[in-house]
Amino acid sequence: MRSTHEESRGALQDALRATLMEATGREVRENPVRPGSGGPAGNALLTAWTALVLLALSAAELLTLFDVRGLITWHVALGALLVPPALMKTASTGWRMVRYYAGETSYRQAGPPPLVLRLLGPLVVASTLGLLGTGVLLVLLGEDRSRQSLLTMAGLRVDWVSVHQGFFAVWAVAAGLHVLGRLVPALRATVLRAPVLPGSVAVVPGRWARILWMVVMVAVAAALAVALVHADGSWAT
Template identity: 40%
Template sequence: MTSTSSVSHRKVPTAAPVGGADGNERLTAITGALLLVLFAAEGVTILSVRGLLYWHYFIGLLLVGPVCLKIGSTGYRFASYYAGRRDYVRKGPPTPLLRLLGPFVVLTTVGVLGTGIALGVAKSSTYHGIPLLFLHKASFVLWGGVMTIHVLAYILRLPGLVHADLRSTRAYGAARAVGGRNLRWSIAAVALGGGVAAAMLGAHLASAWQR
């Protein structure tokens, strides 16, 4: 009787309110999945960039929000690990190759988006002697190389992390749940909404190149 009562009153493990390192990993995965779709759509516009220039700019500007979120979530993990936060230290860092590659992924992504926006603002392939169009193309080539390695390293884990977060806590089991699910999806939605706002405000920059 006593043993039955103790089992029935045993506390079920609950998830941390904001998810900790596991929550950060899932937020990064959600953002990564979103970026895969958007970058694929941007790649389609490159196949006929003259005819799809407006959409090339629109999607490029839309990417800004999710890209900032991805940089923020990975940067937070980096800072938390080296600050000695217990759950991040326990989870461990990425492999040495991916840690080495990380800054190049960030720099080339910012380079591609930044030079693309600069081309629209300047309405010229050069600005005060700076070869913007060349830099845009060069950063895209470099980005393609480092991003290929980055995607291949994480692509197999991505569906499982996103799918796990889509399932309800009750269906998934409290012992395996990760807190902060609603917060994660809200943050991702806000980042996407910010990108949509930037795209709607700035996609007209393509008109100078269409002429």
Template identity: 40%
Template sequence: MTEWNTPRPEGEPSGVVGNERLTALIGAVVLVLSVAEIATVPTLGSLIVAHFFVGVLLAGPVVAKTASTGWRFIRYYSRDPAYRRKGPPRPLLRVIAPLLAASTLTLIGSGIALAITGPAPEILVRVHVVSFLVWLATLAVHVFAYVRRVPRLIAEDWRRPFRLKHDDGAAPEPSGRRTRLAVNIAVLVLAGIPAVLLLPTAAPWEGWRGQAVTGPGVLAVAVSIGTAVAVMLKRR
């Protein structure tokens, strides 16, 4: 789940540009939902329904972003000329990308499993907590790396208004913009259906006071984030 770090040259193939903008838009959706999910953690007992809903809803955009970045990964390492010109991601981001992808999928998967089984399986709770800590650390580094770049990519897509037909002399609407918007809406709708259906499973968790994400876990995350950010700043 990473993106290329080189500037976009003039005349770059539309497929490369479209993939980059799709990844940026889906990434922004993932970030907003992730922040909402993190916000429920400190008062999990009272916000467990929101935690369940947002967690399952996240699955749609996460799968779409994994597919989008996976496509770029395949095209780059299969030596597609257009994607090779974009260059590889930064070394640190290449290292954390598998951790971010694995922890995200484990976090969501274990969360859905806990929604189905209830709070009884202790091993699932531990897996969920550990994957959350790894996900939080790698997500923070990932966001730090792209927080200035993603808004620009999205703005390039949404700078011009939608038009049913082009007026003479008007700049064309960015190619594929409607498709990228449709993909984001579709994955949210598809994930929203199971998110609603699983809401009743939150009842056994109401008032739950199990393992909290505090103490050594939070300290380890803070140290990991600080170390990774320091390395990135030094490289810059």
């Protein structure tokens, strides 16, 4: 009989293998197509397109860190632009999870993500929302209030700026691993327009509804960016 240690090691190896196979596109999860919204296939497309928007904006936002003080207006604007797509991606993946655990047939057929990505997901969501939420709060509070001490831990003074930086550190690791696991499947489903199932067509119902959601997301993001850039000038040099 195999020992508990061997069983655990085998389970871990299987989980890592499943994650690697999906991350590299060598295994493709089945996303059934349904009339109307497209079902799991439509949900996967909306999530993938939103994720690519998030990736592009995140990359631009990271570039502002090379001179965050000099590029503070861009830093705030890009951070604001990130909020709606982050919320939409959270909502679309949350909807898929709810439908799966509610026992909806097509979502049960699609199945859950690989275990590693499933465990990483909550950390990605929490760190992303924490990072963006504290970023918005910093703008609304202004620099002076943001740098006021909240508490002292182990001799270190904690303020809202350090909380924001802490969320960034966690997000950088979690989101980086998430991108490695999701980039190829997202590109395959969107840019490469690969069929959602072997032998099926690449067209998934609900295209105009997905476009409408993306347009609304962009409009809200633009409005939020304008509002936050003009909310407080105390961070500008």
